[in-house]
Amino acid sequence: MATSTSSSKSVGPDYRPEIQKPTATVSTAIPHKNVHTLSQTPQLIALLTMIRSKETQRADFIFYSNRIIRLLVEEGLNHLPVVSHTITTPVGREYAGVRFQGKICGVSIMRAGEAMEQGLRDCCRSVRIGKILIQRDEETSLPKLFYDKLPEDIAERWVLLLDPMFATGGSATMAVDVLLSRGVPEDRILFLNLIASPEGIDGFAKKFPKLRVVTAFIDQGLDEKNYIVPGLGDFGDRFYTM
Numbered sequence: 705m706a707t708s709t710s711s712s713k714s715v716g717p718d719y720r721p722e723i724q725k726p727t728a729t730v731s732t733a734i735p736h737k738n739v740h741t742l743s744q745t746p747q748l749i750a751l752l753t754m755i756r757s758k759e760t761q762r763a764d765f766i767f768y769s770n771r772i773i774r775l776l777v778e779e780g781l782n783h784l785p786v787v788s789h790t791i792t793t794p795v796g797r798e799y800a801g802v803r804f805q806g807k808i809c810g811v812s813i814m815r816a817g818e819a820m821e822q823g824l825r826d827c828c829r830s831v832r833i834g835k836i837l838i839q840r841d842e843e844t845s846l847p848k849l850f851y852d853k854l855p856e857d858i859a860e861r862w863v864l865l866l867d868p869m870f871a872t873g874g875s876a877t878m879a880v881d882v883l884l885s886r887g888v889p890e891d892r893i894l895f896l897n898l899i900a901s902p903e904g905i906d907g908f909a910k911k912f913p914k915l916r917v918v919t920a921f922i923d924q925g926l927d928e929k930n931y932i933v934p935g936l937g938d939f940g941d942r943f944y945t946m
């Protein structure tokens with residue numbers, strides 16, 4: 705079982721004196737420029753507290769997970785490049801703005817990643833979404849690609865890869881290899897994730913230094929069954945069945 709030291713921070717609005725703020729566990733720091741952790745705001749910590757609790761029932765789990773997914777997608781979109789775009793307003797004045805440089809698509813790692821598709825659709829109208837199914841091979845115990853369905857022009861798009869839980873990183877690594885084999889440049893991949901293990905994300909960030917990871921939280925580590933700790937249990941089971 706691997707664990708790293710977690711940090712505590714007083715959490716609450718800036719106008720409150722420190723003594724009136726509760727202390728909470730916040731994301732573990734990680735020294736990789738290509739890994740971006742969401743700001744550990746009181747809102748994010750409260751949302752994560754809801755989905756981590758074993759007392760939280762399915763309807764609330766879905767609701768609060770969707771809130772975090774929305775924050776991840778909104779932040780992820782800030783990592784895509786933009787170009788100048790000047791428009792004319794209805795009062796005849798010009799506004800010097802920007803627009804996204806290229807086309808995007810989502811790719812979910814089934815089944816848990818599919819839970820993040822709606823959050824992406826809510827932010828990006830008519831977005832194309834592909835799917836990848838990777839499962840453990842019974843004989844070798846290694847991750848194996850079982851199915852993929854990706855937009856035919858994926859090599860020309862920016863890809864938002866979706867998977868809520870990043871444990872050992874076996875599936876995400878294989879998913880990135882699939883994208884690279886279809887001609888997607890590494891620096892056009894953005895991986896969106898709710899909770900990651902420090903050892904998984906460290907290896908992933910080193911293996912793929914040009915892609916970017918946006919995660920809500922880097923946890924303490926993995927247990928002997930490769931569950932993230934403290935984690936939230938099995939995301940797919942809690943979102944789809946429990």
Ligand code: URA
Nearest residue numbers: 869931932937938939
């Ligand atoms: N997948 C999950 O759903 N939870 C974990 O803790 C690890 C992988």
